[in-house]
Structure formats: C-alpha cells, structure tokens
Amino acid sequence: MISKVETVIRQIQEGSEEPVCAYLYDLAGIQEQVRQMLQHMPQHTSLFYAIKANPDPRIIEALLPWVKGFEVASIGELLKVRRISVQVPILFGGPGKKEAELEQALEHRVTLLHVESLLELRRLIAIAKRKKQVASILLRINLRSSTLPRTKIVMGGGPSPFGLDEEWVEQAIQIIREEGAGAVHLRGFHFHSLSNNTDARLHAEMIDLYLNKVKAWQDAYGIQVDVVNAGGGFGVTYDGSPGFDWPLFTSLLKQSEARKQLDGVQLYFEPGRILVADHGYYATEVTDIKVSHGEQFAVIRGGTHHNRLPASWGHNHPFHVMATEHWAHSYARPEVKQSEVHIVGELCTPKDRMHSNAEVELLRVGDIVVFEKSGAYCWTISHHDFLGHPHPAFHYLTEGNDHVNSDEAFQSASR
Template sequence: MKNHLKTHLIQKENNQLIIAGKTAKQIIAIAGGTPCYIYDANKIKKQIASLKSQLPARIHLHYAVKANPFPPLVGQIATWVDGFDVASHQELLLALSCGMPSHKISLAGPGKSYNDLAAAILSGAIINVESSLELTRIYGICESHQCKANISLRINPDFELKHSGMSMGGGSKVFGIDAELAPKIISSIDTDFVNFKGLHIFSGSQNLNQHALVETHNKTFDLAYRLLDQACVSASQINIGGGFGIPYFENDKMLPLSAITDNLSLLMSQYQTKLNNAEIHLELGRYLVGSGGVYLSEIIDKKVSRGKTYLVVDGGMHHHLANSGNFGQVIRKNYPVLLANRIEDSECETVDVVGPLCTPLDILARGVSLPLAEVGDIFAVLQSGAYGASASPQEFLSQPKLRELLL
C-alpha cells in the first residue's frame, strides 16, 4: 500500500517536516521528549481566517471545544471565533476562563448533570435542551436559585446529513428533541424560569460532500422556520451545526467551499425576514483545528516477523485512538504518515508501524511505504489536531504521559 501523502498537508525543508517553523527534532527538544502533539497556532489561525472570509458576514463562527480542548489552544482560538460550544462542565469552565462572554457559549449533551446545568444557568451560558425532563430540571434549578436560564432547544431533525462520518440526526437518536414534538414543547415553555433563545440543529459530522451539506443547510433553515412558525415564537439565534470534514484517507479530497458558502448567502437572504434576523451560528471543530496538529513518536525498535517488517514506536493508540482505527472506523484506514526527519529517500520499504502496548489493536499505520527506517527516527501522523489526545485512553496500561505543545 502506498503512503497517501498529499503535498498540501506538509511543509518541508532539507527533506524534513517543518511544523510551526521548526523541525520535528527541534520541537521534541522544546517539548521535552516524545510522544507529543504539536499544534501550529499560525496554521490554525489561517484556517479560521480563510473560512470566515468566505462565509456570509452575518454568520457567526463557533468553535466546538470537544474537538481539541488543549487550554493554550482554546485560549488562542477565543480571539479568532465568535463563540464556543461546549459539551461538559469542565469545557464550560475552560471557555469562561478564556474570556469568552457567557452569552456566546452554548452547552450541549444528552446527559447533563445537576452541576452542568447549574453552572451554565448561573454563568449565563445557553443550554441546548435535549429533552422535556431536562427542561423540567432546569425549571427546578432556576426556582431554587431565583434566576432565569438561557435555553435553546436541540432538535433531532427528520432528515440526516448524507455521507457523514458520524450521523447525529434523523431517525431515532439520543440527541435532541424529535422535530415533530418540538412545537408543542416550545409553546409550553415557562418564561418565568427561562429565556428562549432559539434552536440547535446538528445533523452529522466529518462530511466531505458539498452537495450533501448544501441539501442539509436547505432542510435545516426550512425546519427552523417551520418549527418557530408552528410554535408562534421567534428566535434570536439558530445553530445550524457543522459537519465540515477534512481529508484523512486515501482518495479523500478537500471539501470545496464555494457551493456551500454561496448557498448559505442565498439562505441568509431568503430567511432573514422569516427568521426575524436571528443570528445564524455555524459550529465547527475538526475543520478548524484538525489539519493544524501533528503527532510525533520515536522509533524504538525494528523487527521482521515472517517476512513482515514492523516499526515499534514509543506512542500508540493510548494517545491517538482515532488513528489506530478504534474510534468509529468499521474498516481501519491509514492517516497520512511520514518519517519527519527523512520524508523521502531513494530506497523505501513497506512496514507496519505499531505502538508499545500489549495489544494487537495498537496500530499507527499498516502496510505503508516509508524510507528505510532506523531506531531514533521520528514517525509523524498528520491531520492530528482534532480528537487526538483528549479522545484517547491515556491511562491504558499506565504508559508514560503524553506531551502537548502549541507553537
């Protein structure tokens, strides 16, 4: 199997990978060793700026903190986006500590605890309500604290985002309130306890099909209008979700934006009056930070077993579960990988790259072509800025701690 490197994913100099203006070995020296994640702040800033320049001016770009909650990174992103979407009490505290105004923070999740709800209510963040019972619990907390909550209703739409890596809407879902039930719930909201802000409609993630996203945006705007019209209320904001994907695997192509942004401009014009000039929030995580991160580990052994060559590195699935194929992949596929200190060579070999764990699941790359490797070489996994460290079982088998670095 060939290594599916794409030239737009890498910057190199003297045959070495350059990240944030430095070589991998320089970064490792700064971090204090491997394994480590390195996040390129300037690359992420440019990604966000490029997207904002193409979006209609009236769309508010929000960062989904769950994609990468590394505090120094979130602190930087706070100055580049219009709001945060969080999925836990801890993420809410992080968002607040970064100086993001509470009314620009929304909290989602199907199983919010009392502490989650109380913290969001009292801080002034917006709660995306996922069930009738959750709404009743919010009333109780507000009555107890003599205050009002800011809420939106998360809607489980009657459609899904086609071609998504992970479906979040349509059919029976744990997420949100079924669309057909929403108008009655909205109409019955007790305004003594809550301020109704709007709707949250998130249909899917990791999508590289522009036509599917256009279709879903059309259905989302239409659904938002119909629900509000049936309930005879207006909204001040509507979160249309995200779903923009990035290329990971062989044959993946970058998501073309022009059709999507052109269509959003049309929808903003078409629905501006119908939705009473409600703010439209686009919630993205992976698309903003995914390409700005690299996972680095050092080759510590090389062995041949019955004709197959293995490179053993000091990092693995406990740090990068998604890359190992154990984070939702049905059939495991390789992320783009390379030797950071020697990207190309006249002589290459086909290898499996594995981690140090006592499990056959600890795979970083399978059947990839790399230059002839030696112990001490640096193995890099690209496209690793999202759902990496925080989405991995770092305590598994009590391996040494992972390092993270923002430059």
C-alpha cells in the same frame, strides 16, 4: 509549515536522551484558517469552536479573538473556557445534563443552553425559578427525514439519544409558555444531525432543510426565532481525498432562499475538527524494527494510547518520515528500505496500530514518524494511562519561528 515542525522536532531530539514523543500544535495556522473561513461567511452567520475536538487551553486562548464563542458539552469543558475568559459566549449542549450542571451553567452565565428532552426542559425551568434567573435556550431537534446526508457518524434523522424528535416541538413550546414563563427564554433551535460530512452541497441542502423547518414552526406556533444553530459536522479526510469545500458551502449559503425567508435570524455554526485537525502533528521516534512471518513492523515510542483516532475510525493515519542521524551504537541500525511496513505502538495489544502496509523509501530506528492531521480527536479521546507509559510532550508553534513547550504554555494559560 513542515520545515518549521521538523526544526522543533530536531530541537526536541537533541535536547533529550529519551526517544521523541510529542504533539506539536500550530496555533498561528489555526488562527489563519479561521480568518480565511470568516472571510467567506455571509452576514448574520457566526463561528463557535466546539472544544470537544481539542480542548487544549492554548488552542482556546488562540481562538478567543477570532470566534464568536465556544461550544461545550460538559461542566468540565465549560470551566476550561471560563478559566480563559469569563465573558466569552458559551453554548452548552449534551444529552445528559444533570441538575448540578444546569445550575452551574446558569452560575457561569452560559449564553445558550441546548435543551435535549422534555424532562431536561422541566428541570431547567424549576432551577431557573428557584435561582430567580432567566435561562436562554435553544431546542435541539432530531428531524424525521431521509434526506439528511449519510456519514460515518450519524446523530439525527432516526432513533437517537440526541435532541427532541420533531413531533415534540409543539409540546415543548407549550411547556415553555405554561410552565416556563419568566424562567426560560426560547431563542430558537439547534440541529446537529451528523459528523464529518465532506459534501458541501449536501450540507448546504441540509441547512436549507433546517431553516425551512424553523420558518414553518415560527409561523405555526407564533414564536419569535432569533437564532438557528446548525451545528458542525464539516468533514476532514485522512486518505488524501478532498475535504470539505468551505468556500463552496458559504457561497451556497449566500444564495439560499430559505435563509432569506428568515432575514435577520442569526445562523450559528459550531465546528471543531475542521478548525484544528490540519494543524496538529504527533511525532514519535522509531524504537525497533523487526520481521515477523515475512512482514515488517516498526515500533514507535507512543501509539494509540496517545493518538486513538486511527484505531477508533479504522483508518491508516497519514504520516511522513523525518530522517535523523540519531544513532550512537556500534551495532547495526535496523531499517526498512523501499518496502512495506506496519507502524505499530508500544502497547502489548495488536490493536495498537497507526498504519498498516505503509510504503516507505527508508525508515530506520531513530528516525521520526510525524503523523499529520493530528489536531482533532487524537490526544483527548485516547486511553493515556493504559500500561503507564509516559505522556508525550506538548509544543505550541506561534508566529514567526517561536514556540513554547507544555510547561510554558500551562503557565501562560493559567494567568
């Protein structure tokens, strides 16, 4: 795949006098990854794509034939999916749904709404009654448990704006029975306790914890559970260490006694990062190399305003150098040879840094730095318009040697 990416990058460089600055998304690679993941999944389990990881319409379009549906966290995300498909199942989460959003969710036929508070539940009941519709819901639960895996981003198991504390389950069910009859249909429960967990065994244990809780509530309150949404949180690493072991995780699911006790209940997962992170590349041209106080800096055309993930997470982003002979000047071409260099962006802030103390064999002005693993939470979480620099181009790699640029992709996604 790297050779295919570099071929496209060379075409970009040869076709413009401006320094290269582009995202490249391998749509075929995303589809193949999902296909392989599905092969390992047990019966009565389904994959939804959490589009917050990367809501690019071409990625949604590429995943449409492969995933069960999409998870969204705003009306803006919901409408992006509906522009691609008016039928595909949608799960709608988020801790701050406004009344207008709940109304639009019903209008756009959201499959399941994740209810995150008692107030939100009552709001939804009132809206559904007024619209004479039935809203299918999952109660999102924040468990009180010290046994949950601990990761860099923890969303449950302690004080959190996400979901209902588990001691409110009984009251929520009572509200549904007494106030929500004919307006809401409780289909089950939703859990999303952490993000970017790389321990497959701990993740499987966490799913067992979820399922055991659901079985206890089902028995205690006499409810019928159809769906348990176990969220996402499957980790990707950026330092070369092993990522999430999906085959191991799914093999443990198949052996799970807790899952067998809820025989026939659909188990949903809504991953984002693990589906797309490895299939995105951010390519930027080196525009200057300088020495300051004995340290070397390579300035790129781009930076954290395009790819904020390394600054947000405090890591050095993985990259490789693509050498080019792009130098048409009579004066010397600056370079770093067999040395360390800081790779920084074009913004006038010291926080605009993609990689510190990077060891390179050779890096020259005009070479391209290709930041790998740039498919998730890179472009869309970035402060694109800070200082007004031009946005990167977007290119999409499909089967064979084909690729389309952002203009062609926009036309395709808008059809």
